Amino acid sequence: MPVSIGMDNRMTRRARSSGMRAHLFALAGLALLSVVLTYPLIIHLGSRIPGPPAPGDNLEYVYKVWWFKHALFELSPATPFFNPNAFYPFGYPVTLSETTLSNTIPALPLTLVFGEVVAYNLTLLASFILSALGMYLLVFGWTHSRSAAFVSGMIFAFCPYRLSHMGAGHLPLMGTQWLPFLLLFLDRMVTHGRRRDAVLAALFYVLGALSAWYYAYIYALAGLVFVLLRARLWRKLLFTRRFVIASVTFGVICLVLLGPLVWPVTRLWSQGSRPGSLKYVDSFSASPLDLVYPNVLQPLWGTALLRWYSQNPNENNLYLGLVPLLLTAVALVSVRRRRATSSSTGRQKDDGRRRLVSAIAWMTVVFLVLALGTTLHGKWGPLYIRVPASVERVFTAGMTLLTKHLALYPISSYSLRVEDHIFVPLPTLLLYLFLPFFNAMRVWTRMAIVSIAGVAILAGFGWAWLSGRIATARPDSRLATRVGLALAAGLIVLEFAAFPFALGMTTVSARPVDQWLATQPGDWSVMELPLSKGLSGRALYALRTHGKRTSTGYGTFFPQAFNEARPVLESFPSRESLELLQGWNVRYVLLGSRTYGQAWPALERACNDSPGLRYALAVEDEPVYSGDRVLRWLPGTEPAFLVDLIYVYEVL
Numbered sequence: 001m002p003v004s005i006g007m008d009n010r011m012t013r014r015a016r017s018s019g020m021r022a023h024l025f026a027l028a029g030l031a032l033l034s035v036v037l038t039y040p041l042i043i044h045l046g047s048r049i050p051g052p053p054a055p056g057d058n059l060e061y062v063y064k065v066w067w068f069k070h071a072l073f074e075l076s077p078a079t080p081f082f083n084p085n086a087f088y089p090f091g092y093p094v095t096l097s098e099t100t101l102s103n104t105i106p107a108l109p110l111t112l113v114f115g116e117v118v119a120y121n122l123t124l125l126a127s128f129i130l131s132a133l134g135m136y137l138l139v140f141g142w143t144h145s146r147s148a149a150f151v152s153g154m155i156f157a158f159c160p161y162r163l164s165h166m167g168a169g170h171l172p173l174m175g176t177q178w179l180p181f182l183l184l185f186l187d188r189m190v191t192h193g194r195r196r197d198a199v200l201a202a203l204f205y206v207l208g209a210l211s212a213w214y215y216a217y218i219y220a221l222a223g224l225v226f227v228l229l230r231a232r233l234w235r236k237l238l239f240t241r242r243f244v245i246a247s248v249t250f251g252v253i254c255l256v257l258l259g260p261l262v263w264p265v266t267r268l269w270s271q272g273s274r275p276g277s278l279k280y281v282d283s284f285s286a287s288p289l290d291l292v293y294p295n296v297l298q299p300l301w302g303t304a305l306l307r308w309y310s311q312n313p314n315e316n317n318l319y320l321g322l323v324p325l326l327l328t329a330v331a332l333v334s335v336r337r338r339r340a341t342s343s344s345t346g347r348q349k350d351d352g353r354r355r356l357v358s359a360i361a362w363m364t365v366v367f368l369v370l371a372l373g374t375t376l377h378g379k380w381g382p383l384y385i386r387v388p389a390s391v392e393r394v395f396t397a398g399m400t401l402l403t404k405h406l407a408l409y410p411i412s413s414y415s416l417r418v419e420d421h422i423f424v425p426l427p428t429l430l431l432y433l434f435l436p437f438f439n440a441m442r443v444w445t446r447m448a449i450v451s452i453a454g455v456a457i458l459a460g461f462g463w464a465w466l467s468g469r470i471a472t473a474r475p476d477s478r479l480a481t482r483v484g485l486a487l488a489a490g491l492i493v494l495e496f497a498a499f500p501f502a503l504g505m506t507t508v509s510a511r512p513v514d515q516w517l518a519t520q521p522g523d524w525s526v527m528e529l530p531l532s533k534g535l536s537g538r539a540l541y542a543l544r545t546h547g548k549r550t551s552t553g554y555g556t557f558f559p560q561a562f563n564e565a566r567p568v569l570e571s572f573p574s575r576e577s578l579e580l581l582q583g584w585n586v587r588y589v590l591l592g593s594r595t596y597g598q599a600w601p602a603l604e605r606a607c608n609d610s611p612g613l614r615y616a617l618a619v620e621d622e623p624v625y626s627g628d629r630v631l632r633w634l635p636g637t638e639p640a641f642l643v644d645l646i647y648v649y650e651v652l
Contacts, residue, residue: 023140026150027133030157034128037158038166039499040627045121046114048505051167052625052640056314058120058169059537060554061100062508065123066116066544068104073112085543086553088525089584090561095265097555100172102210116544117508123174124166130177132157135453138180139460142356147467147485152460154489155324156180158496159452160295160317167297167503168314169537173446175211178204179219179453186223187356190230193242195249202253209258213265214446216258217437222450225366229359266437278374278403279415281432282382284443285373290318291448292325296630297498306633309379313503313630318371318448323491324455327462331357334465357461364454369427371451373444375416376424384421395422407433463488504628504640510545511538513590513619513646517546524587525549529572533592533644551584573603578612581651588616589651592644607649616648 035042041050051058071080081099086092103123110119132153140149156176165173185201188194205223209216289309296302296311311317335357376383387395396417403413409432416423428447431438463485470484471477517526526548528534534552543550571577572589581589591607593600607613621644631637 022146026136026146026153027129029150030132030136030153031129033154033158033493034125034132037163037493037497037499038125038128038501040501040505041121041125044505046118047509048507049117049120049169050124050501050505051169051503052628052631052637053506053538054533054536054639055637056167056169056640057171057537057554058506059508059541060097061103061169061171061537062116062120063537063541063544064094064100065104065107065111065120067094069108069111069116072108083553085549086540087559087562088549088551090559092553092555092559094555095261096557096559098172098212100175100211101261102175102178102207103171120171123171127174127177128157128162131162131180134177134180134184135456135460138184139457141184142353142457143460143464145460145464145467147481148460148464150485151327151463151488151492152456154492155321155459156453156456158492159321159456160297160319160496160498161449161452163297163496163498163501164313164315164317164503167501170314172212173214173449175208175215176449176453178208178211178215179222179449182208182219182223183226183453186227187230189246189250190227190243193240193246195246198246198249199253202250202257205250205254206257209254210261214441214443215449216262217441218447218450221370222363222367225363226359229362230356277415278411278413278429281411281442282374282416284315284445285375285377285382285426285428286316286318286371286445286448287377287379288372289379290316290445291320291368291371293319295319295496295498297502298495299497299499299502299629302498302502303629303633306630310634313634315443315445318445318452319495320452320455321492321495323488323495324459327459327466327488328455330462330465331458332361334462353461357458360454360457364451364458367447367450367454370431371445371448372426372428374429374432375426382416382423384418384423386420387422389420392420392422399425403429403433408436409433409439411439500627502629503631504625507624508541509622509624511542511619511621511646513621513648514542514545516617516619516648517542517548517588520588522587523548525551525585526588526590527551527569527581527584527586528590528592529569530592530595531566531569532639533595534590549585551581551586573607573610573613575612578610578651582612586651589613589649591647591649593618593647594642594644595639604647607647612652613649614652616650618645618647620645 038050040048049058049062053059067083068080071078071083081094082091083094084091107119107123110122134153135156136149136153138149139152140146143149162174162176181204182201185197185204188197189201201223205219208219290311293309293311294301294305296306296309296313296317298305306313335354338354396414399413404410411433428444433439467481467484470480526542526546528539528542528550531552533539534550535554535558537554539550539552540554565580568574568576568580591603593604596603608615623643625640628640631640
């Protein structure tokens, strides 16, 4: 007997060791894919960042990564949540924009050792590896299939949504890795009612919320929808003492960790500008076409597709993938067959996998609908249906009553009116009008991340079913499964590929004009015009180089006092604008002559004729952006390629 027990223990240890090696091999494969599919990021870690310098947010977050290190370790006393050197003389509450603490704080050691560019790039790269790992662990826990978990990890981590937001410089939105961990421990909390699962679910939710305030709301909704759908099996459990304690534990931890940050953010964001018309809010809705239109970042066919459909590559590249959708269909069909088989045999046994797949499928559908935004869109924008004039008048009156008089958060819908036509309102509009804080969001396409996660999970279930069928049908099932996995992985890479990175790379370097400013003595501020150029991540990052103050800046919202002064600033070089700049202690005004375009010759004459200005010098920018295959085909992206000639005037 002791010999038998010893052999069993050795076999168990050997099986565990083999399983761990397989997991590590899968993780290594996902890490390698992260390096390949973000190429050439890995070879430019210390010098270049993905995406254009403008329009985009990449340099804003490179600056924030540096600013947190600078404020915490080099300034005393100082707080990273207020930057006195931006939007001078008002300063900038950093919480008016995303602080993305679950990215900037972990990046601090890297910033201290290697600098902000390496820290930013490694944070991006880590988000791919962790997103793949989180989905891998979630699906493996549900399917017990490593190959299915690998497929799901690939689909989620390397989806076009993530690659597009990397190119847009949306560091906060790269924090998708916390969603699968949240779902994993919420599921355990629902099924077991354990406090430790509630604690872990709360911690992963907090990390997601601290990555992006968008995700604070999206992940909260996703968690609520998932728990309600998953708990259909556990009605009795929902009212048990253990589940109530676990739920309260989850809520208390979230409140304690997020409350001190959410309250000031809510107060400050309430001071920011809010859209006055539904037309603006609706412009960030997805079209159903966005969900199935092939990846425009793809190196083989992306450019051709972009010419037919001028999709916003930053926000609307929501392609779910042909292979993932086919595997999702396999999962749903297999569940339906299992249900039919159970009914025909009269077995009432609870099929946990079937119920779980159903919950994930419905969650996916819910967030696909939310991603479609406030009204239904087609290829060119809102979809309108021609109706008799009387019907249109009744519809317009009804929408006005709903959006302006009945809504808790009113907004004018009249801007969407087209004579003798009606638009198609969607459920997101009701949430915008009646759900607290929902109107703080505007880019509805970002809701799709939950649906992408759902498709990745369902595709894993589909692959698990297929590999199981292969195992029972073929004697050489292991080889056949590996070949099938390689084929599926290759097709997913082909669909989602964006390398060499389609949105190009930007060199992070000091502008010549900023190097000149750094040599000028004194304590004063800089103004950069036009405001379309001054209110940018590149202008904000210039603070890192010249060490002066700037009376512009960049973020989600701007200080109210600055917004009030904008009309005067835009009248430059009027007498009122010069008096304002003098009051703000602005010594030098930087004017982007090529950004002004045809208006520049007249503006230059006005500056030279002004007694309050003195010409200092003109400095040409250096080209910093290259490698683009997408933006060149889209209107409104000219600033990405512009190499400006900057005229510097001294304010007397």
